[in-house]
Amino acid sequence: MKIALFGSGVAAGSSGAFIEVFYTLRGIEMNGKLQEFPEKPFIYNGTVFVPVRAVAELLEKKVVWDENYRTITIQCGDNIQPYIQSREICLMNRNVILPEDVTVQGEYVGPGPSGLLLERGKERILIHQRSGLVLNKTEHADQAFSFLLSYIIEDVPE
Numbered sequence: 001m002k003i004a005l006f007g008s009g010v011a012a013g014s015s016g017a018f019i020e021v022f023y024t025l026r027g028i029e030m031n032g033k034l035q036e037f038p039e040k041p042f043i044y045n046g047t048v049f050v051p052v053r054a055v056a057e058l059l060e061k062k063v064v065w066d067e068n069y070r071t072i073t074i075q076c077g078d079n080i081q082p083y084i085q086s087r088e089i090c091l092m093n094r095n096v097i098l099p100e101d102v103t104v105q106g107e108y109v110g111p112g113p114s115g116l117l118l119e120r121g122k123e124r125i126l127i128h129q130r131s132g133l134v135l136n137k138t139e140h141a142d143q144a145f146s147f148l149l150s151y152i153i154e155d156v157p158e
Contacts (some may be wrong), residue, residue, distance in 0.1 A: 019044060030058055089116060091151040092132040099147065108135070120144040127152055 021042040027034045028041060028050065035058060041050040053063045056074045064073045087098050098104070098118070105117040108126055115126040115135045123144035126136040132152045137145075145152075 021049075028055075089118075089129070091116075091127065091129055091148070093130070094151060096148070096151055102145075118145065 021044045023040055023042050025041045025043055025048060028037075029035065035054075037051050037054045039051045039054070041048060043049070052072060052074070056063045061074050065071075066073065087100075089096050089098060089104065099120075102118055102120045105119045105124070108115045108117055113128050113131075113133070113135060115128045117124060117126050121144060123138045123141045124136075125134060125138070125141045125145050125148075127134055127148070134152050
């Protein structure tokens with residue numbers, strides 16, 4: 001049975017302004033099942049607002065709140081999280097200055113060891129930062145990332 005929620009309320013935005021919202025959303029279904037949320041979804045200016053953590057967790061995704069940057073990260077897909085861009089990274093407790101054409105694409109946080117994903121042109125390399133172990137790489141990554149040879153380990157030590 002679907003339940004209709006009716007009414008209105010007032011919410012404060014991040015700028016401190018008050019807005020009027022309408023709780024006229026009849027429900028949210030996932031796979032034919034009506035979902036209940038700890039906070040009520042609402043409609044404002046024709047847009048439906050739902051609690052992002054509740055929806056992400058229903059989809060079996062991890063949600064991370066970063067208080068310093070006031071951002072929400074939903075880990076999904078290939079589990080690559082955004083990474084603050086810097087020309088300097090840390091590998092095996094040593095600082096490494098990256099060439100201008102190398103970018104840090106993100107940090108892999110999925111099952112197995114986490115790693116830093118670097119990109120240079122079409123080549124990519126995924127490196128475990130503490131151990132320097134190469135977790136994955138594209139075909140010609142050895143040439144593209146040769147400047148890292150003294151910081152990385154190609155094979156798992158026995």
